[in-house]
Amino acid sequence: MRILVTRPKEDADRTAVKLRARGHTVLVAPLIEIRFADGPEISLDGVQAILATSSNGVQALARRTRRRDVPLFAVGAQTARAARDTGFAAVKSANGDARALVAAAVDWAKPDAGALLHAAGAETRGQLAGTLRAHGFEVRTSVVYDAIAVSGFPTEALTALKSGELDVVLLFSPRSARIFCDCAIKAGVADRCAALMAVCISQAASDDLAPLGLRVVHVASGPNEEAVLALLE
Numbered sequence: 158m159r160i161l162v163t164r165p166k167e168d169a170d171r172t173a174v175k176l177r178a179r180g181h182t183v184l185v186a187p188l189i190e191i192r193f194a195d196g197p198e199i200s201l202d203g204v205q206a207i208l209a210t211s212s213n214g215v216q217a218l219a220r221r222t223r224r225r226d227v228p229l230f231a232v233g234a235q236t237a238r239a240a241r242d243t244g245f246a247a248v249k250s251a252n253g254d255a256r257a258l259v260a261a262a263v264d265w266a267k268p269d270a271g272a273l274l275h276a277a278g279a280e281t282r283g284q285l286a287g288t289l290r291a292h293g294f295e296v297r298t299s300v301v302y303d304a305i306a307v308s309g310f311p312t313e314a315l316t317a318l319k320s321g322e323l324d325v326v327l328l329f330s331p332r333s334a335r336i337f338c339d340c341a342i343k344a345g346v347a348d349r350c351a352a353l354m355a356v357c358i359s360q361a362a363s364d365d366l367a368p369l370g371l372r373v374v375h376v377a378s379g380p381n382e383e384a385v386l387a388l389l390e
Contacts, residue, residue, distance in 0.1 A: 158389065161314060161326040161353075163188045163333050165213070165304070172327070172382060181389070184323065186314035188336040190305045193217040194279075199299050201227050205271030208262060208296075210255055210285065212239035214276035217301035219243040227274075230265060232258045233381050254359070254380045259288050268293035279303040280332065306336045310344055318346045326350075327385060329358045334365035341369060356388050 159182045162169045166187045173183040191213050199221045201207075207229040209215045215229070215236060228247040231237035237250035251261035266273060272295040275286055279300050286296040310318065317323050318341070328334045334357065341350045347369055354373040357363040363376050377384035 158182070158324045159317075159322060160184070160389070161186055161317070161323050163327060163337060164329050165189050165191045167191075168212070168329075172386075175386065176389075179386075179389075184314055184317055186311050188307050188333050188340070190307065192303045192305060193220055194301050194303065196221060198222055199274075199301075201274065203271050204274045204297070206230050206262070206266050206273055207245075208258065208273055208275040208285065209236050209240060210258065210275070210281075211278065212236045213302050213304070214278065215239040215243055215245075218276040218299070221299075221301060228265075230258060230262050230273075235382060252379075252381075255285050259285060262289060262294075263292050266294065268295075271295075272297050274299060276301050304332070306332075307340070310340050315344055315346070318344075318349050321349060321352065323353060325354045325356060325389070327356050328362050328366070329382070329385065331359065331361040331365045334362040338366060338368045356385055358385055 160176055162172050162183060162185050169185045169187055173185050176183045201222055201224050204227055207227055209229055210232045212235055225244040225246055229240045229245045231240055231250045233252055234250055237248050240248045251258040275298045277298050277300050286298050289296050341347045350369050351371055355366055355371050356375050358377050358380055360376050363374050375388045
């Protein structure tokens with residue numbers, strides 16, 4: 158199949174390697190650019206555990222602290238791998254989404270054992286922190302990166318969409334789905350996109366594709382790359 162991968166570049170490149178190894182033709186077109194936030198070292202004093210909802214948060218935090226001894230609770234397997242690769246010694250994975258991470262943190266941590274630090278992106282809505290505070294936890298939020306939406310499709314991707322050269326688009330977040338819709342409408346290729354099969358990481362991402370009226374939309378069985386790629390089989 159001819160597949161459009163819309164993840165941020167580093168993630169997209171890793172996904173592309175896996176897809177090409179399975180015999181697919183891949184075009185990488187990141188819809189979000191990740192920018193790490195510079196600043197002073199982030200203190201982990203009094204922190205019992207770090208909450209990481211993305212691998213970008215892990216990598217951004219690792220640039221701002223030399224400590225790797227604080228336990229890190231990751232939302233899923235990819236984020237956990239990033240934490241281990243960055244040198245964090247005690248890593249646990251909730252193997253799910255933000256709600257799964259909240260449930261796991263309530264089980265793994267204690268409200269009176271110190272604060273939880275969320276290594277967050279600028280787009281965070283604060284729901285994770287708010288829910289944990291309702292359970293009696295002190296939660297500190299450190300915005301360590303920003304995810305900037307592109308203003309339009311890269312030239313190669315736009316050409317492929319216009320000519321109908323693609324079969325599938327992979328969408329790994331609701332925001333990516335919204336950006337994809339915006340770019341398609343802006344570029345005048347919404348009708349061409351309607352012929353694509355979309356594979357989405359969640360129902361929320363699928364719902365945000367509604368303006369394009371895609372004929373075939375599949376939702377992964379779990380919020381992770383493995384589940385998304387499994388649908389291509």
